[in-house]
Amino acid sequence: MTSLSSLPTYPQPQRLLEALAGPLPGRAGQARMAPQPYRGSMDDRWLAIPQNHREAAVLLLLYPGANALTTLALIRRPDYDGPHSGQIALPGGRREGDEALARTALRETHEELGVDPGALDLLGALSPLYVRASNHLVYPFVANATARPDFVPCEREVAQVIETPLARLLDPRYRGSEVVRFEPMGRVRVPYFALPGTRIWGATGMILGEFLTVLEQAHAAA
Template sequence: MTFDSLLHKIPEIKSVNLLGIEAQALMVPKERRPYLKVDDFISNNPRYSAVMMLLYPKEQETSLLLIERSNGGGVHSGQVGFPGGKYEVEDQTLEVTALRETDEEVGIKANQIEILKAFTRVYIPPSNFIVQPYLGIMDTTPHVELSVDEVANIIEMPLSTLLDDTIIKEVGLQTSYAELIDVPAYIYNDYTIWGATAMMLSELKETLKQVL
């Protein structure tokens, strides 16, 4: 959809009810379903992080920024995700975390981004993190400067592509909760987007469909 069309929908996006784990569950296999309710895992003493789902204009259309993480040997190395990272005490809030990490990873400054709303948290069992996604928007195409230690590439997905059900496929993957299972994933430009990122994308997609 055009970016101008999206701008006219901003008040509705800010006020629309989130679809929560109902929408997230559309992109998880049955083996992952026991981990959908974040509050069930507070007793695990999880760490906290935040990510930025950033919308912006790209040649008049609306794009969504994703990143391919560098292969640094971590649990999520090489995977596709959103800019973001671990909460630090000096951040004060998780919103600050999302903005700071977006700056550190892709060079987009906090004052360029308007936060529209917080989305539903996701629990990530392998790393014992609770992740808080935020939906942000900026009115220009970002100039990106990658932190090469953390980010291998950026992926600019048109919002119209996310809203297209044909990019959802079942793929066989080895996961933390099963050796080899069929996992729902978004396939875009040869990237396989699954797990927590797919859950967040699913809630974003289903939420926006209510107003677009």
């Protein structure tokens, strides 16, 4: 486990760019925060991606926050009649037409948080992740801002902006798990990141699991 005291206050963008360009942890990184079978097991039927799936993209937006600590922007979705009601998520959304998926992530972040894509440096992409609840294959991208963005959240799509230091996500003291019923797998143990007043789990947690693995590997190689 990476020592928090040994982490730089802000990861060098060039180091992250190089790490994201190399072999990615993929499913092994995502599995750090994936639901673990409590009874039974996950098989290929659960992992298979249907042909009628849709595509979406999300953005891991990094910037220097308080005390120059690397910070990640998360959002809380509004309550609505849908599979992601009230959940903690990364900014992003569905691909429009044949637009580049990186463009999807940047466009959706601008629409949801008011962040100018021109103020961001795109560093690379993580492994795609299929989200069965909404039948989307989600492509995560990582971008860097040299200063904290002036967030202007869209009230229709964002109930709250949650600014989270990466150091907290890397710290095992801020992680936990609980057993829940999760169909079609039955009872599973679900890991989560514990934030003040909320938790990060599910697809967002799995994407962060791979990203933190990349971050730890880049730091170990420095």
